[in-house]
Amino acid sequence: METTSDLRIKLGSLQLKNPLVLASGVMGTSPALLERMALSGAGAVTSKSCGPVNRKGHPNPVVIEWEHGLINAVGLTNPGAEEEVGLLLQAKEKLLPLDVLLFASIFAGTVEEFSQVASTIVKAHPDLIEVNISCPNVRDDFGLPFAADAKSAGEVTRAVKTQAGEIPVAVKLAPNVPNIGRIALAVEEAGADAITAVNTMPGMVIDADAARPVLHNRMGGISGPALKPIALRCVAEIADSVHIPIIGTGGVLTGRDAVEMILAGATAVGVGSALWYRGSEAFTLIQDEMRAYMQEHDIHSIDELIGKAF
Ligand SMILES: Cc1cc2nc3c(=O)[nH]c(=O)nc-3n(C[C@H](O)[C@H](O)[C@H](O)COP(=O)(O)O)c2cc1C
Numbered sequence: 001m002e003t004t005s006d007l008r009i010k011l012g013s014l015q016l017k018n019p020l021v022l023a024s025g026v027m028g029t030s031p032a033l034l035e036r037m038a039l040s041g042a043g044a045v046t047s048k049s050c051g052p053v054n055r056k057g058h059p060n061p062v063v064i065e066w067e068h069g070l071i072n073a074v075g076l077t078n079p080g081a082e083e084e085v086g087l088l089l090q091a092k093e094k095l096l097p098l099d100v101l102l103f104a105s106i107f108a109g110t111v112e113e114f115s116q117v118a119s120t121i122v123k124a125h126p127d128l129i130e131v132n133i134s135c136p137n138v139r140d141d142f143g144l145p146f147a148a149d150a151k152s153a154g155e156v157t158r159a160v161k162t163q164a165g166e167i168p169v170a171v172k173l174a175p176n177v178p179n180i181g182r183i184a185l186a187v188e189e190a191g192a193d194a195i196t197a198v199n200t201m202p203g204m205v206i207d208a209d210a211a212r213p214v215l216h217n218r219m220g221g222i223s224g225p226a227l228k229p230i231a232l233r234c235v236a237e238i239a240d241s242v243h244i245p246i247i248g249t250g251g252v253l254t255g256r257d258a259v260e261m262i263l264a265g266a267t268a269v270g271v272g273s274a275l276w277y278r279g280s281e282a283f284t285l286i287q288d289e290m291r292a293y294m295q296e297h298d299i300h301s302i303d304e305l306i307g308k309a310f
Helices: 031-039 081-098 111-124 150-164 180-189 225-241 255-263 274-296
Strands: 009-011 014-016 020-022 044-046 063-066 069-072 101-106 128-132 169-173 194-197 201-204 219-223 246-249 268-271
Touching: 020 274, 031 044, 031 081, 031 274, 069 225, 081 101, 081 111, 101 111, 111 128, 111 150, 128 150, 150 169, 150 180, 169 180, 180 194, 180 225, 194 225, 201 225, 219 225, 225 246, 225 255, 246 255, 255 268, 255 274, 268 274
Parallel strands: 020 044, 020 268, 044 101, 101 128, 128 169, 169 194, 194 246, 246 268
Antiparallel strands: 009 014, 063 069, 069 219, 201 219
16 A cells, blocks of 8 residues: 655754654764664754763663663763854754654753853754753752752743844753643743653662662663653643644654654654664564554644554
8 A cells, every 4th residue: 555644743943854853862872873863764963962071981880681671870071162162063964865854962061051052052953952950959058959949940931032043942851840831831832942841750660689780880870761751741741831843752662652642742752772672673663563563544744643642
């Protein structure tokens, strides 16, 4: 049967040839790896979060598979914003002929630092800046992440938007907050063009035989299948609270998972841990499975699916 299903989407002002976005951090920022993800079918790729200065990250082991997903504590390894610009420029050159967009992820410890990192990263002309606010606010008395507080999430958004100029800004939210809709509304009011939801869920996995946590850092972020129902709930609550588009991320391994994320209210779909489970073919496989679902249900475009679970 000839396929008529169209996977193209509009994410605000951006056009993507399909809704699948490589999630930040899973493949680092190596231009060659980002190109490989583009060649294997991503509509856009996100670089690993980059901060103001070089960071080595945590000692190994930093990523472990357990029964229901992955747990990681990489520790935001990155070369610092100045060096990142060179990598992003190289990546952009490789992605342009493939019609795949480059999203640059940034993090920082204060609002001023976010502003400084954004002003450096714009020199690489990414197609979008993704703001990872799951990092601790060093000015908060308890080191609470920016993502946990509507006021500081809004302040970071405003600071990055001021530097970003014409480049759209997506703010990436954390799942472990009591009211994610409120945080989403705060970043929308502060000018965010999109929301990425969600980052990993804090957790811990213990090896009973070794009688110790599996990660050197003891605690880490849960991703993969265990995160999917949490991410779907977050996306649905955000879609209920704001009008800007959502990049639904968390536990998408198959085309059906991607469709569920869109039915919950996402426009684009982040793909991270799937690369661990299904290899670099994940993007092609997920797209084929989405097309099969669309044919089976007589759906011709992604637009017909967005938010349709409600
Ligand atoms: C090894 C690893 C490293 C990650 N590094 C980052 C990062 O640097 N910045 C970020 O915003 N999210 C990071 N994430 C979170 C992912 O981008 C994504 O939000 C999360 O893994 C949920 O999606 P998934 O279940 O498809 O993996 C990382 C996840 C993993 C597994």
